[in-house]
Amino acid sequence: MHLEVRNLTKHFPVKGGFFTRTKGTVKAVDGVSFSIRRGSFFGIVGESGCGKTTTGRLILRVMDPTQGDIWFFPKNEERINLTRLTRKKMTPLRPKIQMIFQDPYSSLDPRMTVQRIVGEPLRAIGTASGSEYLDRVSAAMRRVRLRPEMMNRYPHAFSGGQRQRIGIARALVTGPELVVADEPVSALDVSVQAQVLNLLQDLQERFGLTFLFIAHDLGVIRHICDTVAVMYVGKLVEVGERTHLFQTPAHPYSEALLSAIPRPDPKIKAKPGLLRGSVADASNPPSGCLFHPRCRYRKQQCENQTPMLREVTPGHSVACHFDLDLEGIGTRC
Amino acid sequence: MDRSKTLMRVENLRMSFALRQGTVTAVDEVSFRIPRGRIVGLVGESGCGKSVTGRSLLRIEGPACIESGKILFSPSGNGDIQMHLLAPDSEAIRSIRWKQISMVFQEPMASLGPMHTIGDQIQEAVRLHLKTDKKEAERLALEALASVGMPRAEQAFKQYPHQMSGGMRQRAMIAMALSCSPALLIADEPTTALDASTESQILELLKERRKSLDMSILYITHNMAVIAQIAEEVLVMYLGRIVESASVRGLFAEPKHPYTRALMNSIPRIDRNPAGRLEAIEGDVPDPYSRPSGCAFHPRCPQCISGVCDRMIPEMTRQGRESRVACHLYPESLKIREG
Numbered sequence: 001m002h003l004e005v006r007n008l009t010k011h012f013p014v015k016g017g018f019f020t021r022t023k024g025t026v027k028a029v030d031g032v033s034f035s036i037r038r039g040s041f042f043g044i045v046g047e048s049g050c051g052k053t054t055t056g057r058l059i060l061r062v063m064d065p066t067q068g069d070i071w072f073f074p075k076n077e078e079r080i081n082l083t084r085l086t087r088k089k090m091t092p093l094r095p096k097i098q099m100i101f102q103d104p105y106s107s108l109d110p111r112m113t114v115q116r117i118v119g120e121p122l123r124a125i126g127t128a129s130g131s132e133y134l135d136r137v138s139a140a141m142r143r144v145r146l147r148p149e150m151m152n153r154y155p156h157a158f159s160g161g162q163r164q165r166i167g168i169a170r171a172l173v174t175g176p177e178l179v180v181a182d183e184p185v186s187a188l189d190v191s192v193q194a195q196v197l198n199l200l201q202d203l204q205e206r207f208g209l210t211f212l213f214i215a216h217d218l219g220v221i222r223h224i225c226d227t228v229a230v231m232y233v234g235k236l237v238e239v240g241e242r243t244h245l246f247q248t249p250a251h252p253y254s255e256a257l258l259s260a261i262p263r264p265d266p267k268i269k270a271k272p273g274l275l276r277g278s279v280a281d282a283s284n285p286p287s288g289c290l291f292h293p294r295c296r297y298r299k300q301q302c303e304n305q306t307p308m309l310r311e312v313t314p315g316h317s318v319a320c321h322f323d324l325d326l327e328g329i330g331t332r333c
Numbered sequence: 334m335d336r337s338k339t340l341m342r343v344e345n346l347r348m349s350f351a352l353r354q355g356t357v358t359a360v361d362e363v364s365f366r367i368p369r370g371r372i373v374g375l376v377g378e379s380g381c382g383k384s385v386t387g388r389s390l391l392r393i394e395g396p397a398c399i400e401s402g403k404i405l406f407s408p409s410g411n412g413d414i415q416m417h418l419l420a421p422d423s424e425a426i427r428s429i430r431w432k433q434i435s436m437v438f439q440e441p442m443a444s445l446g447p448m449h450t451i452g453d454q455i456q457e458a459v460r461l462h463l464k465t466d467k468k469e470a471e472r473l474a475l476e477a478l479a480s481v482g483m484p485r486a487e488q489a490f491k492q493y494p495h496q497m498s499g500g501m502r503q504r505a506m507i508a509m510a511l512s513c514s515p516a517l518l519i520a521d522e523p524t525t526a527l528d529a530s531t532e533s534q535i536l537e538l539l540k541e542r543r544k545s546l547d548m549s550i551l552y553i554t555h556n557m558a559v560i561a562q563i564a565e566e567v568l569v570m571y572l573g574r575i576v577e578s579a580s581v582r583g584l585f586a587e588p589k590h591p592y593t594r595a596l597m598n599s600i601p602r603i604d605r606n607p608a609g610r611l612e613a614i615e616g617d618v619p620d621p622y623s624r625p626s627g628c629a630f631h632p633r634c635p636q637c638i639s640g641v642c643d644r645m646i647p648e649m650t651r652q653g654r655e656s657r658v659a660c661h662l663y664p665e666s667l668k669i670r671e672g
Contacts, residue, residue: 195614218603222607257530
């Protein structure tokens with residue numbers, strides 16, 4: 001066990017009307033619970049507004065949750081509840097939990113050299129200095145297959161793929177245990193995406209890293225993640241081992257999403273018909289099951305009762321009132 | 334080749350950007366045809382020149398310049414309009430835009446203004462190009478919105494772009510682009526910024542509208558999966574050149590050019606578990622200022638023939654009824670003469 005999230009919730013107030021009083025709330029993340037095993041790739045997938053990015057930010061303690069616990073199990077140490085820590089108490093833990101951002105163009109300060117960018121997390125905790133600092137920056141660069149001699153150049157001298165590797169080097173320089181990667185390849189060309197995905201897998205193998213991998217691309221998720229969690233409008237609707245989830249999804253939203261994704265095969269046409277309408281409005285969500293207005297299996301119960309996440313088979317959980325026989329992708333085992 | 338079946342013909346198009354550091358060739362001797370009523374996909378990664386090529390068909394390629402080559406548009410089947418010779422702001426070109434050739438972009442706000450309602454904007458386009466009266470324009474505009482599956486079209490008619498979701502704005506842009514029933518629609522990554530569910534719906538919409546309007550589409554994207562879903566014929570571009578063209582089934586069944594093959598092999602599959610690492614293409618797309626000699630792909634090509642690929646630019650050769658490739662591995666059986 002490396003990270004355990006219990007009932008994580010983040011509500012944003014919606015202000016409006018006279019005197020900017022709070023009109024309502026956007027439940028960006030609403031009662032989300034999951035566990036990440038050490039050394040695994042845990043994927044969170046979902047469409048825009050599902051709360052996956054906010055979940056990542058909450059785990060990094062960039063923002064405070066409205067409710068819930070985040071239990072972190074550092075190596076050889078007692079587990080610790082990150083939500084109970086003050087900013088100050090969080091500081092010594094930061095080297096252990098790092099982040100890779102989506103956009104390699106805006107996430108690197110164009111006025112800083114690569115050395116300053118990659119070394120920033122080290123300077124922030126003030127541990128390394130002098131030659132040790134430069135050694136660690138060089139080592140991080142080498143690990144992502146960038147030549148350390150390039151460290152005095154500026155980001156604009158590098159391609160998109162190289163910039164993303166600079167961002168990864170920055171995430172690795174403190175020797176973290178857990179890396180939160182928020183859409184790390186979606187801004188890259190396909191050929192470069194493959195390089196970066198391979199690199200992440202190599203790093204995971206070499207250093208035993210644990211990854212929380214947030215993405216909207218199901219192909220990327222299937223390729224790299226062992227366990228996959230599907231989010232919809234702030235809630236977890238399904239969690240399971242990769243093959244299981246893709247071949248035998250348990251939630252109608254997962255089924256519809258899988259059938260709607262275009263595949264790189266002209267003989268297999270996507271079926272967008274299963275995914276009717278558009279993503280629910282988080283500021284004005286449907287009653288009961290959030291997906292029910294779009295669900296072709298819905299019954300009366302779905303409108304009135306919110307389904308809780310329950311286990312259907314060991315390691316596979318779903319938030320749906322029924323046990324449905326749904327269509328997945330790939331050969332059924 | 335039956336000329337009357339061809340709506341648009343591009344011959345040896347060469348386009349460049351004049352930058353402070355020098356001239357950059359963005360499109361390098363590109364030739365292709367768009368048949369009537371067909372969906373042609375133009376696929377390639379960043380910097381391959383696909384967007385500039387698409388924009389040149391409407392003469393909105395600025396700041397790039399057309400250095401040489403021809404763009405021949407034949408909407409009625411009787412003779413060609415020499416688009417490359419017309420001034421971009423000429424009356425001739427302006428009468429073609431929207432009415433005969435239309436375009437949709439990745440960012441709907443490239444077509445939609447923020448200050449007017451969707452209904453007003455579509456109506457204005459219709460009145461301007463079809464010269465109808467106000468009532469007829471309003472009817473056509475409403476019809477256009479309904480035809481793109483806009484939920485509650487009458488309401489959307491009175492809304493401003495900022496009041497709509499990304500998917501709705503995209504539909505509004507498509508409605509506007511199709512409102513005058515053009516013969517050719519150029520779509521430049523219109524679904525890239527959308528969710529998967531919306532993306533598939535938009536692709537289905539474009540296919541359906543193409544049928545009812547008997548329209549051709551040039552669909553430009555970097556996404557091979559989208560190409561597989563929507564295109565009937567495919568052109569693959571790399572660093573300003575077309576490296577392969579084929580029917581969509583032919584391309585996916587038997588990709589010939591090493592770049593096309595490498596591109597397909599590097600896509601993570603949604604329908605099966607990975608068998609190890611992805612086959613990534615070595616290196617990066619070259620800097621347009623320092624184009625490799627000979628075949629632009631040779632430094633990254635696993636099958637590069639030293640002394641050949643680094644010296645000579647491969648010519649396009651025909652490999653079957655619908656398949657063409659520009660690669661030294663495929664010697665000519667029949668050299669293509671563009672015309």
